[in-house]
Amino acid sequence: MSISYGDPFDTLLNLQRALEARRTNEWLQDSTTSMGPFPPINVFQRGDDLVAVVELPGVNKSDLEVQVRENTVRISGKKAVGYEQGISVHRRERLSGDFDRTLRLPLQIDPAGVKAEYRDGILALYIPKAESEKPKTIKIK
Amino acid sequence: MAAQQEMQVQNKQEANQREESTIHGRAFLPLTDIYETEEALTLVMEMPGVEKRGIDVSLQDDVLRVQGRIDFSKYEGLRPVYTEYNIGNYSRSFRVSSTIDQAKISAETKDGVLSLVLAKAEKAKARTIEVKSAG
Numbered sequence: 345m346s347i348s349y350g351d352p353f354d355t356l357l358n359l360q361r362a363l364e365a366r367r368t369n370e371w372l373q374d375s376t377t378s379m380g381p382f383p384p385i386n387v388f389q390r391g392d393d394l395v396a397v398v399e400l401p402g403v404n405k406s407d408l409e410v411q412v413r414e415n416t417v418r419i420s421g422k423k424a425v426g427y428e429q430g431i432s433v434h435r436r437e438r439l440s441g442d443f444d445r446t447l448r449l450p451l452q453i454d455p456a457g458v459k460a461e462y463r464d465g466i467l468a469l470y471i472p473k474a475e476s477e478k479p480k481t482i483k484i485k
Numbered sequence: 486m487a488a489q490q491e492m493q494v495q496n497k498q499e500a501n502q503r504e505e506s507t508i509h510g511r512a513f514l515p516l517t518d519i520y521e522t523e524e525a526l527t528l529v530m531e532m533p534g535v536e537k538r539g540i541d542v543s544l545q546d547d548v549l550r551v552q553g554r555i556d557f558s559k560y561e562g563l564r565p566v567y568t569e570y571n572i573g574n575y576s577r578s579f580r581v582s583s584t585i586d587q588a589k590i591s592a593e594t595k596d597g598v599l600s601l602v603l604a605k606a607e608k609a610k611a612r613t614i615e616v617k618s619a620g
Contacts, residue, residue: 355557356510356557356573356574357510359557359560359572360510360511360571360572360573362564362565363565363568363570363571363572364568364571365565366565366566366567366568367568367569381493381494381569382492382493382494383492383494384494384569384570385567385569386565386567386568386569386570386572387565387566387567387568388560388563388564388565388566389563389564389565389566390562390563390564394566395563399533399534399570399597400533400596400597401531401532401533401596401597401598402531402596402597402598403596404596405596423492425518425529427520428520428522430522430523431520431521431522431527432520432521432522433518433519433520434519434520434521434526435517435518435519436518437495437516437517437518438516438517438518438529438531439492439493439495440492441492442492443492464533464534464535464536464594464596464597465531465532465533465534465596465597465598466533466534466597
């Protein structure tokens with residue numbers, strides 16, 4: 345099911361429902377290895393390719409590293425939450441620390457073609473499928 | 486050390502507002518740090534995916550309301566195959582004391598984090614009271 349954008353009024357709701365429906369999907373189960381489950385990742389398909397969207401608010405681009413090897417993508421870095429001196433803290437909900445997460449995709453990807461974009465606390469990884477994964481139409485004689 | 490600890494995912498909490506939103510769909514509470522200095526009250530809110538123009542801040546009747554709209558048109562043509570979090574607009578309100586100088590609220594956003602600095606009104610700043618001896 346692709347998200348329908350025919351009616352802008354329902355767009356957000358449809359998107360939220362589609363995201364919720366895939367939370368029980370077992371597609372990547374046991375294939376994300378890491379120090380911890382942070383950061384959370386959503387994986388989408390666009391045409392033949394995959395798009396992984398990762399929420400990393402407050403992470404500086406220079407503290408973020410993405411490595412690709414065979415069919416794994418590793419996202420690591422640190423999130424710092426700094427306070428000035430001489431303040432009194434009223435509420436503290438944001439967490440900080442190091443993170444390291446590897447996403448192992450259950451298909452062959454083209455490591456050289458992976459593109460990463462970081463904006464407004466969101467990391468988007470564009471992951472093209474390897475040519476060998478793409479279906480070929482067999483001509484029937 | 487705190488910096489070495491394993492980071493856990495902080496699941497998004499749904500915003501539960503007194504008034505209903507005019508946009509249907511779910512809204513989430515941004516994770517917020519609040520601290521105070523002698524001069525100001527600072528709120529730091531995590532709103533990943535919210536651009537500068539998607540932020541709305543208002544202060545009325547001592548209630549500070551912050552809203553962040555995400556641009557979900559970016560998700561057009563994407564078919565979810567595996568998801569760990571939901572997305573939505575952000576919304577949160579705080580009751581602040583009337584000692585905030587309304588004209589002096591500044592906002593800045595960086596890497597999906599909004600920093601709001603609410604300057605205190607002159608009368609609200611702490612004064613040192615000199616104790617006179619009644620000698």
